[in-house]
Amino acid sequence: xxxxxxxxxxxxxxxxxxxxxxxxxxxxxxxxxxxxxxxxxxxxxxxxxxxxxxxxxxxxxxxxxxxxxxxxxxxxxxxxxxxxxxxxxxxxxxxxxxxxxxxxxxxxxxxxxxxxxxxxxxxxxxxxxxxxxxxxxxxxxxxxxxxxxxxxxxxxxxxxxxxxxxxxxxxxxxxxxxxxxxxxxxxxxxxxxxxxxxxxxxxxxxxxxxxxxxxxxxxxxxxxxxxxxxxxxxxxxxxxxxxxxxxxxxxxxxxxxxxx
Amino acid sequence: xxxxxxxxxxxxxxxxxxxxxxxxxxxxxxxxxxxxxxxxxxxxxxxxxxxxxxxxxxxxxxxxxxxxxxxxxxxxxxxxxxxxxxxxxxxxxxxxxxxxxxxxxxxxxxxxxxxxxxxxxxxxxxxxxxxxxxxxxxxxxxxxxxxxxxxxxxxxxxxxxxxxxxxxxxxxxxxxxxxxxxxxxxxxxxxxxxxxxxxxxxxxxxxxxxxxxxxxxxxxxxxxxxxxxxxxxxxxxxxxxxxxxxxxxxxxxxxxxxxxxxxxxxxxxxxxxxxxxxxxxxxxxxxxxxxxxxxxxxxxxxxxxxxxxxxxxxxxxxxxxxxxxxxxxxxxxxxxxxxxxxxxxxxxxxxxxxxxxxxxxxxxxxxxxxxxxxxxxxxxxxxxxxxxxxxxxxxxxxxxxxxxxxxxxxxxxxxxxxxxx
Numbered sequence: 034x035x036x037x038x039x040x041x042x043x044x045x046x047x048x049x050x051x052x053x054x055x056x057x058x059x060x061x062x063x064x065x066x067x068x069x070x071x072x073x074x075x076x077x078x079x080x081x082x083x084x085x086x087x088x089x090x091x092x093x094x095x096x097x098x099x100x101x102x103x104x105x106x107x108x109x110x111x112x113x114x115x116x117x118x119x120x121x122x123x124x125x126x127x128x129x130x131x132x133x134x135x136x137x138x139x140x141x142x143x144x145x146x147x148x149x150x151x152x153x154x155x156x157x158x159x160x161x162x163x164x165x166x167x168x169x170x171x172x173x174x175x176x177x178x179x180x181x182x183x184x185x186x187x188x189x190x191x192x193x194x195x196x197x198x199x200x201x202x203x204x205x206x207x208x209x210x211x212x213x214x215x216x217x218x219x220x221x222x223x224x225x226x227x228x229x230x231x232x233x234x235x236x237x238x239x240x241x242x243x244x245x246x247x248x249x250x251x252x253x254x255x256x257x258x259x260x261x262x263x264x265x266x267x268x269x270x271x272x273x274x275x276x277x278x279x280x281x282x283x284x285x286x287x288x289x290x291x292x293x
Numbered sequence: 294x295x296x297x298x299x300x301x302x303x304x305x306x307x308x309x310x311x312x313x314x315x316x317x318x319x320x321x322x323x324x325x326x327x328x329x330x331x332x333x334x335x336x337x338x339x340x341x342x343x344x345x346x347x348x349x350x351x352x353x354x355x356x357x358x359x360x361x362x363x364x365x366x367x368x369x370x371x372x373x374x375x376x377x378x379x380x381x382x383x384x385x386x387x388x389x390x391x392x393x394x395x396x397x398x399x400x401x402x403x404x405x406x407x408x409x410x411x412x413x414x415x416x417x418x419x420x421x422x423x424x425x426x427x428x429x430x431x432x433x434x435x436x437x438x439x440x441x442x443x444x445x446x447x448x449x450x451x452x453x454x455x456x457x458x459x460x461x462x463x464x465x466x467x468x469x470x471x472x473x474x475x476x477x478x479x480x481x482x483x484x485x486x487x488x489x490x491x492x493x494x495x496x497x498x499x500x501x502x503x504x505x506x507x508x509x510x511x512x513x514x515x516x517x518x519x520x521x522x523x524x525x526x527x528x529x530x531x532x533x534x535x536x537x538x539x540x541x542x543x544x545x546x547x548x549x550x551x552x553x554x555x556x557x558x559x560x561x562x563x564x565x566x567x568x569x570x571x572x573x574x575x576x577x578x579x580x581x582x583x584x585x586x587x588x589x590x591x592x593x594x595x596x597x598x599x600x601x602x603x604x605x606x607x608x609x610x611x612x613x614x615x616x617x618x619x620x621x622x623x624x625x626x627x628x629x630x631x632x633x634x635x636x637x638x639x640x641x642x643x644x645x646x647x648x649x650x651x652x653x654x655x656x657x658x659x660x661x662x663x664x665x666x667x668x669x670x671x672x673x674x675x676x677x678x679x680x681x682x683x684x685x686x687x688x689x690x691x692x693x694x695x696x697x698x699x700x701x702x703x704x705x706x707x708x709x710x711x712x713x714x
Contacts, residue, residue, distance in 0.1 A: 098588075100438065104466060171431065171578045201595045205588055212584030216438035219430075 036072055037080075037087070042119035044112055045102050050095030051120045052087040055080030060292060061088070061122040063113075065131025065154070065275050066169060066181060066247070068093030068210040070192060070203075075277040078285030083292075088120040090133065092213025094206055100213035106224055109217050110139050117147070126292040127235075128152035130277050131248070132214050135226060141237070142229040151233065152288045154240040154276050155248045157218050158226030159256070164249045166222050170215050183244040183273035191278060230259035237264045238291040240284060242272030265291070294645060294685035295694070297387060298346035298671065299355035299545060299654040302339045302373075303364040305661040306331055307571045312617055317576035318363040319427040332366065338664040339366075343377055345668050346657075347384040349675035353418065355387040355654055357490075357511075359425075360432035364572035371405045378413035382706060385695045386413055389490055389509065389654075390420020394440050395433050398468055399447035400475055403454035407479045414704070415480035415697035420509070421448060422490040423497075426585045427575065438584035443467050455484040486693045488543060488652075493522040494590045498529040501541070507652065507693045509543030513573060516546060516644035517627030523648040539651030540691040546644060547629045547656045550674050554632040560666060562620040565629055568660030570617040634677035641682055651686045652693075 037052035054076065060083040062076065068089065079085040091112050092100025103109050113136045117123065127148045129137030134156035141148040160166065167180060178185035178192075194203045218224065237260050241250045253266045267287050272279035307326060308314070315323065343354045356373045359365030367373055374388050386409065391402045402421075410417040423444050429435045435443070446465045453461065453473070460474035479485055488507040491497035501508040508526060512519050523544065527537060535541070549565065551557035586594075623629045630640040641653070657674065658667040697703075 104439070170437070170582045173578050176578075201592055204595065205591050208583045208591065209588070212438045215582065215584055216436060219436040219438070220434040 037076070042088075042116070044091065044096075044099055044116050044119065047091065047097040047099035049091070049097065049099060049116060049119075050089040052076070052095075053084065055082070055084045057083045059084045059086050059122060059125040060288070061086050061117065061120065061125055061127045061137075063088070063090060063127070063129035063133025063137050064093065065129075065133050065277075066157075066211075066214055067188070067192065067207070067275075068095070068213075070094040070206060070210075071195065073191065073278065073281065075281035075285055078281055079289065082289050083126075086120050086122055086125070088116045088122070090116070090136065090213070092216065093210045096213070098209070100209075100216045103216065106217070110136070110143060114140060114144065114147075123147055124149060126150045126152075128154070128288045128292070129156065130154040130275060132157050132218070135218075135224065138226055138230065138233065141235045142226075142232040145232060145234040148235045150238075150292045151235040152238040152240060152291055153256070154284065155242060155245050155250075155252075155274055156226070156256070157214075157222045157248070158224045159252050160221045160223035161249070161252070161255070164251055166249065167247045168220075169247055170211065170219065180246045181273060181275050181278075183242065183271055183279045187278040188275070227255070227259060230256060231261070233260055236291075238287065239264065239266045240269060240276060240287060241266070242269050242274060242276035242279060244272060245274045245276075247274040294539070294682050295352040295652045295691065296679050296682060297353040297355050297543075297652060297654045298343070298351040299357075299387075299389070299656055300339055300343050300658055301357065301359075301364055301656065302336070302366040303568065303572050303660060304332065304366060305335055305567075305663070307363055307567070311571045312574045315574070317579065318572055318574045319359075320361050320431045320576070320579050322361065322363045326363065336366065339658070340373065340376060340380075342658055342664060342667050342671070343373075344380050346671050347377075347381040349671055350679070351384065351655075351675065353385040353387045354381070355389050357389045357420070358392055358422070358428070360428045362427070362432075364568070371409060374409050374417075375412065378409060378416070379706060380709070382703075383416075385416045385418055385697075387418035387488070387654075388420055389418075389488065389511070390422050392422050392424030392429055392444075393447035393451065394435055394443040395424065395429060396447070398470055399450050400454050400470065400473055402447070403451040403475050404477075406451075406485060407455065407475060407477045410479040410481055410485050411477045413697075414702075415485075416695050417479070417481070417485040418488055418695055419485040420488045420490055421451075426582050427579045430582045430585060431579050436584075437582040439467070440585065441587065452484065455479055480698055481696055486695060488693065490543075493525055494587065495525070495529060495593055496587060496589055498526050499533065502530060502533045502535050505692075507541060507543055509545070509652070509654070511543075511545040511654070513545065513547065513569075513628070513656070515627035515629065516544070516640075516648055519544060520647050523650065527649060537649060538689045538692075539645075539649045539686045540689055540693055542648070542650040543652035543654055544644070544648055544650040545654040545656060546641075547659050548637060548641075548670075548674065549629055549631045549657075550634055550637045550670055550678060552633060554636055557631045557633070558620060558624075561629070561631065561662075561670075564660035564662035564666070565620055565623055566617070566660070569623060569628065572660055634673065637674070637678050638681050641678070642685070645682075645685050651689065651691060653682075
């Protein structure tokens, strides 16, 4: 199987990676906690039917140190907006997971015309005191894989250093991804996204791994309650927080059928 | 050599099974373990001990800041320092220090340190730590990705607040204040000496060199484990063309002295085991949030420059997570400098030779040690050890020491009275 086409755009002075693969109407994907240090099978499933476009978020793998100049929520949403425009995703369908889902929801809420149909998998951005998310940053390194995926091997494989990679820069890039998520979501993950959900006009699919150990799956209903119709919740069996890693086929087919 | 007496103010009654039954002494330590009426006695004992150290002639008394911490009961060291300023008259007071990014606005630190400097007649040493992840990122919710930038900006703001004569506007990245004009102003001009407690970060060393501040390595693991870090510090000073003036540096060391080594072991084993096994029982999940260490520091650790330091740290973390250790381990590894006065002098000379530090911060109350034993340790050291260590580094000038007001300019503090007459 061939890899994606790679291009680089400049966002706030930082070279930012855009992956593109497949043909057909464009479908954007914003990655979750930890980002995408490598191409994953889930993206191939999407690329079988659509032109899948995967821009890196600031500070996440492929996003250089772009997070380091973002001090406020406004800075972040504008940087992501610029990235989507540079990736040619204006008006396209948009999917996101975890951290990326939070930004996908922001784009659809703040610039409602910019997203055709929306798919959100376990987005960050909400906090319920009676059912709080797990603190993803206060974890021993050996616990993270089991929190991110139902099958810890999926996370381990995502993060494993490829042969020939720089043994100093690779781990720094992975730590940077965790830092970038902290930079916007520390300490609670609460960006008050909930207040903006009602601004979303795009039909929205909400996906959640049944075994999500980071974001409580009850948040799916909370989000849906604030969205206009049409909307749908789909729980993914055998999947953790990063459902697209655990169950690439099922998550891809849910997104493909929703965005049609 | 300056011999400074440092109190951490540990809660002294953590339960026997603390290590097994509780995940961490820090951040999420359970409130049921804290008895305010017992803590009333502890605080008052601890302040007695600090005042006693001043009476014994130590060069300075030191306090520090921790939050949600069972071994450090000083969320505000400034409160303690303020009381000490009134109950002592000569001794420099080292506040080691205020974690700048935690104060909003940071001019609060400029104000409170100026108050302390004025009340004490110019005896303040102003410590500016970044703060540990446990204190800053977890207990105080600061963003690890912005902590250092906020710290550096807060530092600039505090220095400007101390030195600028006219009211000014501060237009920072994180702090904006239209009218900065602190009252009172510090006695020491242009400002009290600034000391920076830090870990083994190359950037901190470079910054201390650039600003001409004292770098303090406040490890609890003693001079043997501390050598790699201090070697790194001095190598960096050499590289930057700075002299090896030992007063550029400070170092903390647990010290326990008695008439003989055996007596010392008998007296101090319980408090030492309490300190290392209960007080330092920190859940590793709070130790290194992403972003707290800069990428340059990570890179240095991954490459090799401070690899030795990093390895020493790993060794220690490994110990902490695996099992409790015994007094024999602490002594072997140099965590505790212990023995008769002669033996303590010998070990401290080795420390001075190996680390080249002019400011030695002595942890002489540690763990569950009570007031009586603390005062015994403090007094015996002052009488038998201090006079022999003082002459070390006499050839160097300590440019980083407080410059108090002249004696005849200072207020007379009335003697403490037990009851109104």
